[in-house]
Amino acid sequence: MSELSDLYQEVILEHNKNPRNFREIADADQYADGKNPLCGDALRVYVAFDGDKISDVAFKGSGCAISKASASMMTQAVKGKTKHEAEVIFGEFHRMVTGELDIETDENDLGKLKIFSGVLEFPARVKCASLSWHTLNAALHGEDVVSTE
Numbered sequence: 001m002s003e004l005s006d007l008y009q010e011v012i013l014e015h016n017k018n019p020r021n022f023r024e025i026a027d028a029d030q031y032a033d034g035k036n037p038l039c040g041d042a043l044r045v046y047v048a049f050d051g052d053k054i055s056d057v058a059f060k061g062s063g064c065a066i067s068k069a070s071a072s073m074m075t076q077a078v079k080g081k082t083k084h085e086a087e088v089i090f091g092e093f094h095r096m097v098t099g100e101l102d103i104e105t106d107e108n109d110l111g112k113l114k115i116f117s118g119v120l121e122f123p124a125r126v127k128c129a130s131l132s133w134h135t136l137n138a139a140l141h142g143e144d145v146v147s148t149e
């Protein structure tokens with residue numbers, strides 16, 4: 001577990017310093033705002049579609065290292081996926097950070113996102129890690145605002 005914790009820290013810091021797809025999408029098909037009042041994280045997630053595919057996804061906003069790193073990795077994970085595929089990954093991610101999915105024994109397509117299983121050790125951070133995913137999910141369903149409260 002400590003090896004994963006080290007990797008977790010390293011990846012979070014790297015993505016926080018260098019967030020991927022940290023920009024607006026001017027002609028986005030959807031966007032949603034996500035807020036985590038407990039920590040002060042506030043993100044806007046933009047999505048552009050090509051048919052049923054997520055052709056582009058990006059985010060802007062401010063927040064702690066975990067919320068930013070999670071948003072950064074989320075954009076990498078769902079770009080090019082269909083809405084349904086993105087929802088499946090969201091479901092797996094959500095079950096992982098709430099302890100319902102065991103990344104070692106339960107089949108999943110989380111790939112690099114498995115790093116966020118480390119958040120289980122920090123219960124107050126679960127909402128930080130999942131904020132961008134809830135916000136993406138809201139955008140996929142045409143909702144404007146999501147709050148983790």
Ligand code: ZN
Nearest residue numbers: 039041064128
């Ligand atoms: Zn946070």
